[in-house]
Each structure stands twice: as structure tokens, then as C-alpha cells.
Amino acid sequence: MFQKILIANRGEIALRVLRACKELGIQTVVVHSTADADAMHVRLADESVCIGPPPSRDSYLNIHQIVAACEITGADAVHPGYGFLSENAKFADILAAHNITFIGPSGDHIRVMGDKIEAKRTAKRLGIPVVPGSDGAINDDREAKRVAAEIGYPVIIKASAGGGGRGMKVARTEADLEVALQTAKSEAGAAFGDDAVYIEKYLEKPRHIEVQVFGDGAGRGVHFGERDCSLQRRHQKVWEEANSPALNAEERARIGGICASAIADLGYSGAGTIEFLYENGEFYFIEMNTRLQVEHPVTEAITGIDLVHEQIRVASGGGLSVRQEDIKFTGHAIECRINAEDPRTFTPSPGTITHFHTPGGLGIRVDSGVYSGYKIPPYYDSLIGKLIVHGRNRVECMMRLRRALDEFVVDGIKTTLPLFRDLVGNPDIANGDYDIHWLEKYLAEEDHA
Structure with a gap:
């Protein structure tokens, strides 16, 4: 069992993980931004480390600072909670390189499931039922029209690297498709730095x-x-x-x-x-x-x-x-x-x-x-x-x-x-x-x- 776990998150999930650690007799370290200095999980943890100013990119998403906090406090594992770095394959890999356990799956599994197109391919291979749609990214209007015609309208266009509804557009007819495709690609590129999108059958009342x-x-x-x-x-x-x-x-x-x-x-x-x-x-x-x-x-x-x-x-x-x-x-x-x-x-x-x-x-x-x-x-x-x-x-x-x-x-x-x-x-x-x-x-x- 671990001796000391660093909790790389904030709010209710940081407190939730902290409680589990205390029940298991594991020492806890929490990181926090300057905005969270008075947060409840900071008050209750065995140790706390301030890792930066309020913006997430400078604190809760700052991998270098979190790894440094692990080394300073002697934490042998990191629990990422949800959000922030919880599905960041690079973070998992860097922790492994520093002999710190990431409490989660391998970086390879995070990568596979983080790419929506590859995740769908993997699910299909593993026998999980999938929504009818394109086998990979859609590159142009012509390909989009072909796939949509095969699976039938309405269809939904989704960002491959996306989530939270961004880069996601519905086309109910062929006339809608071109605008929906371009809008989804534009939103995906802006939100995730990757404009790859794919098409699936749109279910009406799922x-x-x-x-x-x-x-x-x-x-x-x-x-x-x-x-x-x-x-x-x-x-x-x-x-x-x-x-x-x-x-x-x-x-x-x-x-x-x-x-x-x-x-x-x-x-x-x-x-x-x-x-x-x-x-x-x-x-x-x-x-x-x-x-x-x-x-x-x-x-x-x-x-x-x-x-x-x-x-x-x-x-x-x-x-x-x-x-x-x-x-x-x-x-x-x-x-x-x-x-x-x-x-x-x-x-x-x-x-x-x-x-x-x-x-x-x-x-x-x-x-x-x-x-x-x-x-x-x-x-x-x-x-x-x-x-x-x-x-x-x-x-x-x-x-x-x-x-x-x-x-x-x-x-x-x-x-x-x-x-x-x-x-x-x-x-x-x-x-x-x-x-x-x-x-x-x-x-x-x-x-x-």
C-alpha cells in the first residue's frame, strides 16, 4: 500500500479522495492555487503545497509543479480526481518516469480512449456495440455526404478529440451537412487544437x-x-x-x-x-x-x-x-x-x-x-x-x-x-x-x- 498520496485536484473531489486516504491510513498531500488557500481539503490534509496563481494552466494543469510537489513531500502516488489532468496521458507517463504511481490506467489506454475515433474502433474490436458511422475522420464534404447517405439522416458530427458538447453538430438533411461539418471542424480546432471530426447516426430520443x-x-x-x-x-x-x-x-x-x-x-x-x-x-x-x-x-x-x-x-x-x-x-x-x-x-x-x-x-x-x-x-x-x-x-x-x-x-x-x-x-x-x-x-x- 502507498505511504503518501498527492491529490492533484480541488473542491469536493479532492476532499472525497482525502477522506478515502485517511480511512486507509495513508498520508495525504494536496496541491492548491493561491485562490484555494482556504479550501476545506487544504485545511484537512496532512500537507499542502501551493503550486501557482489562480488560472488552471498555471496551477492545477502545471505538470512540472505537481511533480515537484511530489518530490518535495515524498509522495509515492498521485490521485488525479476528475477533470484537470485525470485523462492526460503525458502526465501519467511523466509520473511513471519519476517512479510515482498514477492512480489510474496506463498512458497508452488513456490515449486510445481519449481519441474518439480510435476508441470506437477499439470498442468494436472488443465486442462493444457501437453507433453506425464513419470508420475514421471525415476529410471533406464528399466523403461526409457518402457516409451520411449510407447510415441515413439525421447524423451527428463529433470532434475526435472532443467532449462536453463542443465540436458537435446535427445535420438532418444533406443541405445541412456542409455547414454542420465546417462549423464542427472549426469549433473542434479552436477548443482542442485538433479539427478532426467523424460522423455517427443521430438517435432521436435516446x-x-x-x-x-x-x-x-x-x-x-x-x-x-x-x-x-x-x-x-x-x-x-x-x-x-x-x-x-x-x-x-x-x-x-x-x-x-x-x-x-x-x-x-x-x-x-x-x-x-x-x-x-x-x-x-x-x-x-x-x-x-x-x-x-x-x-x-x-x-x-x-x-x-x-x-x-x-x-x-x-x-x-x-x-x-x-x-x-x-x-x-x-x-x-x-x-x-x-x-x-x-x-x-x-x-x-x-x-x-x-x-x-x-x-x-x-x-x-x-x-x-x-x-x-x-x-x-x-x-x-x-x-x-x-x-x-x-x-x-x-x-x-x-x-x-x-x-x-x-x-x-x-x-x-x-x-x-x-x-x-x-x-x-x-x-x-x-x-x-x-x-x-x-x-x-x-x-x-x-x-x-
Whole structure:
């Protein structure tokens, strides 16, 4: 087991990893920018190192400074959390060159899955169902028209190096295609420094289903069930559930088994999430995230397994602590991402939290690094906390969620809490009857009401 882990992140995920380390008796080091000097994870860590000014490029994305912090403090491993350097293959390689363990997959696996075109090819080779589309990057309008005609309109053009909805455009007819292609390439080049794009069949009313997987790096793989992340705004997840209200036990076992086998065949090490669009009983691979997900707590709630503990165990050479037959799913869990944003316009709302009170009671968990008097800096992601609720079934879970949202108090800034209070009372949400377009349509209707 590791002696000392450096946590290369901030906010609630840094605090989440820190807690897991403390439970395992591992010393902790956190890095922070000058803007985060008073953050909760900095206060609670055994050691902290300031690595630069507020801009991420000068601090949390500064590989040289993070490696230096490891050497200064004697950390023998780094947990990257999510975001920042968590899917940076170069970072993983540099740590390995300095004999520091990256708590995550190999740089090679990060590279393969970080390239959306290569990831799709790999998924297909491993037996994972994929969305019909181009075999590689689309180079010109003529090729785009040929592929689109073969798979049928509507189609979606996606950035190969992309994510978060950037470099992503829908073409419903051939007349739309040329403009969509050029716009997607331009956005991809600006956002990622790579304008390569590919084409896939556009599904009209799919759900977003993702499978949590783990590999031991030596040919063993397991899955921890699926999460439904269909409630999204601009391709950003807002509300996540485990298990999905749309799947039955047979479908869950089928797609989970496919993913676990693929991870084993790949020789993958650590946590990963294989993401799908799901429509009419069929799964279609979109991408694989080679890190811990923001929404991992709902999986922990229904399995009773600490996924960060598992990450650390695997990275230290201890292998997986469970076999597939040991993993049981109990009850239902929902996570709401509480952001420092206006609940209608989603404009960021940095500032000082004057009062912060979290809900409690059976089945309630809040992952947050903020507190009364904490000043939210304007430089980073607007997520300030996650409300996770677990119940014996979805009905009980929704009842607890409604009560927990009423108890949650954040004063001094605007947050998305009012949005969730609206959603929890909506009949479609209560019935689990929604797809990836539902939330944007709902918000558009509310704006015109």
C-alpha cells in the first residue's frame, strides 16, 4: 500500500479522495492555487503545497509543479480526481518516469480512449456495440455526404478529440451537412487544437446509460452496474441515477457483462466508465472515460463499495477486492449536481456563501468542500456540491430527495437548487420517462411560460 498520496485536484473531489486516504491510513498531500488557500481539503490534509496563481494552466494543469510537489513531500502516488489532468496521458507517463504511481490506467489506454475515433474502433474490436458511422475522420464534404447517405439522416458530427458538447453538430438533411461539418471542424480546432471530426447516426430520443467498470491490469474485469445520466443541458450531466429506470435486470446483466469482458481483454487497470446511448432496447457506444466520474457516489450507494478505495488498492498492486458475483445492487440512488449558477440562465455565480446547511437523515449524503463564509472563486468549474440520496426503491428515493432538497440551504450566491426542486415534482421525472433532450425542452418551455 502507498505511504503518501498527492491529490492533484480541488473542491469536493479532492476532499472525497482525502477522506478515502485517511480511512486507509495513508498520508495525504494536496496541491492548491493561491485562490484555494482556504479550501476545506487544504485545511484537512496532512500537507499542502501551493503550486501557482489562480488560472488552471498555471496551477492545477502545471505538470512540472505537481511533480515537484511530489518530490518535495515524498509522495509515492498521485490521485488525479476528475477533470484537470485525470485523462492526460503525458502526465501519467511523466509520473511513471519519476517512479510515482498514477492512480489510474496506463498512458497508452488513456490515449486510445481519449481519441474518439480510435476508441470506437477499439470498442468494436472488443465486442462493444457501437453507433453506425464513419470508420475514421471525415476529410471533406464528399466523403461526409457518402457516409451520411449510407447510415441515413439525421447524423451527428463529433470532434475526435472532443467532449462536453463542443465540436458537435446535427445535420438532418444533406443541405445541412456542409455547414454542420465546417462549423464542427472549426469549433473542434479552436477548443482542442485538433479539427478532426467523424460522423455517427443521430438517435432521436435516446437515454444516456453508462457502465462503471474496473480492471486489475492483469486480465480481470468487473462491472458495478449502470447509471442513467440522461438529464443533461448542453451535453453536461445534471442529474444521475443508479440503476436506470429504463433497464431491466436482464439488460443490465447483458451490457455489464459485455463491458467487464472488454475491460479484461484490454488489460485495463483501475476505474473506467463506458458510456452508451440507449434506444429501443439497443446500446450504442459513445466513449469511455478513463477516470473516476463525478457521479460515482450513486454506484457506491447501491453497491456499498467505496470506489476510491478500490482505485487505490488496484493501483498499489493489490488487485480487485471483489469478484463479479460479490457485487450486489440494493435499492435506488439519485445524485443532483449543485452548481453556483443562476437556476434559469445557468450564468456562473461566484461569491461568498453566507450560510450553508446540508440535509441529513437516513440515506442522505452530501459531497461538498464549501462552508459558511467560503468564497467561491470565479476561475473554476461551478460545481459546489453533490446531493446523493439512497432509498429501498425509486419511490422512496424520490421522497427522500424531495425532503433533502427542501432542507438544503445555500445563501449568498445563486445555485441550481430551485431547478431540482422543480424537477423532483415533475410527473415525467417521477415516472422515469425522460431522454437526453428532455431537460433542454423543459427549460425552453419554462422560459416561454
